[in-house]
Amino acid sequence: MIVSVASGKGGTGKTLVATSLTVSVENSQLLDCDVEEPNAFLFFPEMRLLDRRECSVTVPQIDEELCVHCGRCSDVCAFNALAVIPSRVVVFPELCHGCGGCLIACPEKAISEVPRRVGWISRARSGDHELVWGELEIGEARSTPLIRDVKRHAKGDTVIVDCPPGVSCSAVESVRDTDFCLLVAEPTPFGLPDLALALKMLERMSIPRGVLINKSGIGDREIYSYLEKRDVPVLMEIPMSREIAELYSRGVIFVERMRGWKERFVNLAERIRGMSG
Amino acid sequence: MKQIVVISGKGGTGKTSIVASFAACASGRAVIADCDVDAPDLHIILNPVVRERRDFFGIRKASIDKERCTECGACVEHCRFDAIKNFEVDPSACEGCGVCMLVCVSDAVKMVEHLSGHAYISDTRYGPLVHADLFPGEEASGKLVTMVREMARSLAESLKMDMVLIDGSPGTGCPVIASLSGADLALIVTEPTVSGVHDLDRILDVAEHFRIRAMVCINKYDINEETSENIELACNGRGVEMIGRIPFDTNVIDAMVRSVPVVELSTPAACSIKQIWSRLVTSL
Known part of the structure; x- marks a missing residue:
């Protein structure tokens, strides 16, 4: 199963969710396709670098x-x-x-x-997880060849793809041919229209999807009625919490520190497996 | 006329909230340009009334005429983007190179222009706004950014305005390069997280690569004061000016919900943003 974690708006918590899913699901592999700003590896400080090679x-x-x-x-x-x-x-x-x-x-x-050369691809191991990420050269405009290259590394039972924000080429390339897309959204006036765009993109690509609402409790309730009206399932909510934000700021995956969350992410992965195309 | 672009590398650091506030500060003196065409949000705060709409044609994509196609397979063999399946073109994969047309012996392939979005010139209570929407899943966001910038620049010239204020997109790739190139100043909004620090370093490299003067401000600096200190040290080390810090302030979201720029409320974040704005104007 390949699950992409995407969003229209940037900074809604894709990396937080992708890394949390990875450490919760045994033997899962994480592919960071946000090659313009790859961040996921920063949350695995104890990882062992396997190799780093050029992408041309x-x-x-x-x-x-x-x-x-x-x-x-x-x-x-x-x-x-x-x-x-x-x-x-x-x-x-x-x-x-x-x-x-x-x-x-x-x-x-x-x-x-x-x-x-348009960038670099690195592979690392952290516990029973493999991490693969691309890093686009500075000044390079086109990220899609590098994204395609990162995705060629997909292997194993559970592959998690951390996607770039937006709804154009690089986001399309990252979610393409994934079995399910988990959209991370925040319940704010900026979050809703960008989520709506991302949903339209997935609809065009016929990819099954669900939504994870991050920082719930802030903003307003519009997003909930929007999703209900369109029959898009809300699969999880992560509350707005200064503790989570502070852990994130230090590069700590919050599910490793806050009780009960790993189990929730395991359940989330199982639910997604059931909904995958 | 000066062009100021607000970018961040990492998404969600507060670019749009800051640009909306700058628009209020610059009221009547600036054309505002929303160049985050993938996720345009400025209109939510600025409530534009559209005066003019222009069509945006992205790239031309291949289309196969079933009647003429003999299914010889030459196009499939030569397409390097795997965009042809069962002798049909997948528009989301087609990059518009035209190789399929070149190799087709039956003249069955045409390159077709199609509408990929719109660009708008609108009025807002703080002055004119140029914005756009890119249809989800379309390519060429950089080309649309260039169109928005060109419209904003010529509008500012014809209205004799001092400034174009650009809301950029996250990342370092094509839309960011398109919103950055030729700007007089880039304000980079970062946050004190491991991701923020990593992405700041990359976006500063991009600004340097294109020789754009950059300044940095830290949003939500008090989420991790130690990291904020380190960001300031790193900026000093690179010779990049630190123009201000904005505290974590939930009123920023309240302002968003009420569709007003943060600076319209009297709250700690508003004070900091106003200070940053006046420093920015002075340094121009």
Whole structure:
């Protein structure tokens, strides 16, 4: 079972929930797909790093000996990553999506592909859990190739995917092909519209979902009636608590310190298993 | 005209509450731009009245004509994004490269433009707001951010306003880069948690990478005063100015529920935000 933990709004507690689920479920694996700001590993200070390797995409390289500057490569490039000037071809690697269109279009076979690093993938072990996370290079705009790479590491009975916030490419890539998506939301006026967007995204992707309300007790009750009306189950509530916030601030997973919560997360995982597609 | 962008790296540190308050402080002198197009929330506080709506077309995506398709498989073989299944294009996976069209021998693939969202120019009680909505699951949020920024900039110029105030998105990737590039100043809102510290370091690297002047403020600093001290030391070490601290204050959520900027209430967080605003204006 692969469970993604997502939200529209940032800072609602995805990492708090993903790490809590991980330490509660035996032998579970945690994949941190929030590669722009990977945080989950910070909560496992005693982890043992297994390896750290580069994640690369391919970008075109022009053999100027063969190139006749016909301009076909730049004509087919949908991302404006190639510009042909009379004497040479200029490649803008950061705009390239690595589709390979230019290679196919080049009549002179003057284009080859070379790797370009877009980030790093680390693997670590903490007790009976494996952690895998991606870390996007600074200044790099596209996170999806790295997210895909992190997700290729999925293995085992229970895989938990910590997703980036938002509802566009990187969030879509992270929740794609997961069996269930747990949306973490806060019951505030900012939390509701962002949750609604995330629900729409999941509906388009036909992924089964449920909601965990974090910091319950703050804000208002709008979110509850919204979810009830749409028949979206609220699977758990974590109350607003200064104690939890302070533990989080120090990098401590609160279920390790506060009684009864691990059992609740085990039950949550079982319920999700039953609801998974 | 100056462009100030508020970003955070980590999500949920309070960007939007702070920008809404800045909008109230700058009342009438700034165009406000909500560039968090994935989760736009500024409108909840500012209650905009839409004056103009523009269509946003993201990327063109492939579409296969069933009548013409001979199911030869060339498109499936060449698509590097696994976007073609059973000779149908999965729009959520298609990146719009057009390789399928290039390799199709039956001329069955077309690249189709489609509506991916809207951008708006609105009036609010504090001045004009440019905002947008991206349809959930769409790509090219960076392109929409650029559109919002361009609309805000030209609006500020035509209205002869001093400033564009930008609410950015979390992260370090494409929408963040789009909201940051060319700004005069980035205010980074962080919080004293292990995640906040880690993400602050990364977003400061991003600002440095694009040569944008950055300042830092710590929200909810009293959740962990020791970590707040360490953040200040780290900022000093990097030569980044610390512009203020905001206390943990539940009135911030009350303000949100009442749809008013925090600075409209008299509460500890409001005082700190006002102070930060005046320092920000002075330093411009």
